[in-house]
Amino acid sequence: MSFFNKYRDKQDGTIRFYDIKSPRIKVISVLIFLACIAMIVIAIFPALWVCLASFKNIQEFRRNPTILPSKYDFSVFVKTWNDLHFLKYYFNSFLAVAGSVVSAVFFNGLLAYGLAILKPRGYKIVTGLVMWSLLIPATTSVVSLFVNITRVGLDGSFVPLWLAIGANAFYVLLFKEFFEQLPKELIEASTLDGCSNFKIFYMIVIPLSVSIVMVVAIFAVSAAWSDFLLPYLVLSNTDKVTVMVRLFQFRTNNTNDVDVLRAIVFSIIPPIILFTIFQKQITQSVVSAGIKG
Numbered sequence: 522m523s524f525f526n527k528y529r530d531k532q533d534g535t536i537r538f539y540d541i542k543s544p545r546i547k548v549i550s551v552l553i554f555l556a557c558i559a560m561i562v563i564a565i566f567p568a569l570w571v572c573l574a575s576f577k578n579i580q581e582f583r584r585n586p587t588i589l590p591s592k593y594d595f596s597v598f599v600k601t602w603n604d605l606h607f608l609k610y611y612f613n614s615f616l617a618v619a620g621s622v623v624s625a626v627f628f629n630g631l632l633a634y635g636l637a638i639l640k641p642r643g644y645k646i647v648t649g650l651v652m653w654s655l656l657i658p659a660t661t662s663v664v665s666l667f668v669n670i671t672r673v674g675l676d677g678s679f680v681p682l683w684l685a686i687g688a689n690a691f692y693v694l695l696f697k698e699f700f701e702q703l704p705k706e707l708i709e710a711s712t713l714d715g716c717s718n719f720k721i722f723y724m725i726v727i728p729l730s731v732s733i734v735m736v737v738a739i740f741a742v743s744a745a746w747s748d749f750l751l752p753y754l755v756l757s758n759t760d761k762v763t764v765m766v767r768l769f770q771f772r773t774n775n776t777n778d779v780d781v782l783r784a785i786v787f788s789i790i791p792p793i794i795l796f797t798i799f800q801k802q803i804t805q806s807v808v809s810a811g812i813k814g
Contacts (some may be wrong), residue, residue, distance in 0.1 A: 570588060579779050583778075597779075602783075607787050617745050625682070627687065629737065634726055636693070652690070682745065682748070688717040746792060752766050
């Protein structure tokens with residue numbers, strides 16, 4: 522069978538070509554393949570349904586229970602885009618994401634650099650506190666966080682969103698575990714050459730840690746783009762609202778269900794494009810970080 526011939530050039534993995542000689546392994550491999558297909562269908566179907574339903578008008582959407590629309594008219598997306606002024610919210614979200622990625626890499630990486638390489642006095646206590654903070658649900662600190670943001674006058678700006686991503690215990694631990702695997706000889710040689718601690722961080726450590734930086738950047742992009750609660754509290758009364766906040770406001774305004782679905786389509790396009798363009802780099806970075814970490 523051509524299906525099993527694809528295993529001929531396979532050099533690694535759980536099932537290799539010589540394993541296929543066993544009928545039991547053949548059945549298991551087919552079952553694994555079918556299970557993967559089922560998971561793909563389950564994962565893709567919600568997004569596919571939203572896209573197809575967006576082509577319907579409100580009458581067809583409410584009366585026609587079929588998945589496929591009666592016609593595919595892309596002008597309805599253009600009309601919704603112009604009516605809802607979606608470009609502005611795209612720009613706001615891109616600003617929030619860009620600042621969040623920089624903060625996530627710089628601040629979390631800098632703290633991890635201190636805990637993993639510099640190791641000043643009391644670093645074990647700080648590491649313990651960072652790990653303990655993972656046990657605290659993020660929603661329990663939202664009220665106090667918003668009060669402090671208001672008191673220092675940062676409400677209505679993107680800065681609180683950037684700093685919130687820049688203080689993430691999970692990212693710190695990812696960086697710390699990776700930094701501890703770096704060759705200590707390079708750090709010592711840089712110190713002997715007269716490099717300052719900060720110069721070692723951004724000229725030696727970060728270039729050697731591109732894979733984990735990519736992983737943290739991916740997590741930061743996903744978290745910042747899909748974040749709703751903090752942007753809603755900080756930006757809701759300004760013209761800087763993000764895509765996710767505007768989706769909620771659309772639902773409470775005089776918009777119909779189909780317009781909301783089209784807005785949802787607009788909101789999922791950037792992550793899909795990002796993953797499509799950087800798919801190879803993303804998967805290689807995750808695998809490399811997993812091996813080195």
